[in-house]
Amino acid sequence: MPSPRIVRLAAVLVAGLALTSCTTVAAGSAEPAAGFASAAQRPSDSSAPTAPEGEEAAVIETFESYRQAVGDRDGDTAADLVGPEGLDHYDTLSDVAGSAGPEEFAELPAMDRFVAALFRIAAGPEQAAEMDGHAAYSFGVQEGLVDDSSVAGTEIDTVAVHGDRATAALLVHGQPAPYEFTFQLLDGMWKFDIMPVLRMARASFPQLAEQQGLTEEEFIFRALEAYAGEPVDESLFERP
Numbered sequence: 001m002p003s004p005r006i007v008r009l010a011a012v013l014v015a016g017l018a019l020t021s022c023t024t025v026a027a028g029s030a031e032p033a034a035g036f037a038s039a040a041q042r043p044s045d046s047s048a049p050t051a052p053e054g055e056e057a058a059v060i061e062t063f064e065s066y067r068q069a070v071g072d073r074d075g076d077t078a079a080d081l082v083g084p085e086g087l088d089h090y091d092t093l094s095d096v097a098g099s100a101g102p103e104e105f106a107e108l109p110a111m112d113r114f115v116a117a118l119f120r121i122a123a124g125p126e127q128a129a130e131m132d133g134h135a136a137y138s139f140g141v142q143e144g145l146v147d148d149s150s151v152a153g154t155e156i157d158t159v160a161v162h163g164d165r166a167t168a169a170l171l172v173h174g175q176p177a178p179y180e181f182t183f184q185l186l187d188g189m190w191k192f193d194i195m196p197v198l199r200m201a202r203a204s205f206p207q208l209a210e211q212q213g214l215t216e217e218e219f220i221f222r223a224l225e226a227y228a229g230e231p232v233d234e235s236l237f238e239r240p
Helices: 004-015 021-029 053-071 075-080 084-099 103-106 110-123 123-129 132-141 195-209 216-228
Strands: 153-164 165-172 175-186 189-193
Touching: 021 053, 053 075, 053 153, 053 165, 053 189, 075 103, 075 132, 084 110, 084 123, 084 132, 084 165, 084 189, 084 195, 110 123, 110 132, 110 216, 153 175, 175 195, 195 216
Parallel strands: none
Antiparallel strands: 153 165, 165 175, 175 189
């Protein structure tokens, strides 16, 4: 039986917002896994422009609304607040979950392979095939695959705005985090750009498996079994 930490991972990795959860799983402490902070951490820059109060407040409002929506399992609101690149990514994964065979699964990075397989289990191939990125992310939130443990206890400390992009320094349970969140301004509204976090989660996936003493494939199957509550084998990857 997989450890409770793997069960937890089956939920938080889907969001891509697994920073605090993944670092705890990987290292057993508040320190990020190797290669994890380096992908997101930004060097201190005292010359960075101070965000106008209105824009800073708008970025904070977007994050707080996202955090609230995830906690309430309000999938549509959460998806509305996610940037287009992230939704496009979930569109791709839902397409894989809906119609792909083993060859297409094998081409994906390990974490994406896990997420697509998890969506195939949770939604079923037919429903997954009908989802666009917004619907897939909304489904993940509603079903608790994207859960609030990934953002609970996280607050924005400061915001730096550079045109239509913003970076936010974070506090996690009151302590400075070694990574930042990024936001994108679209049609006058700040959106949460989840892609940098997804890339970090991808990079950390091999280390998470290694910490459990498993290969990546073993790790994927054990996490899927933890979610499904029953044995899972490679037949899951067969074309529907």
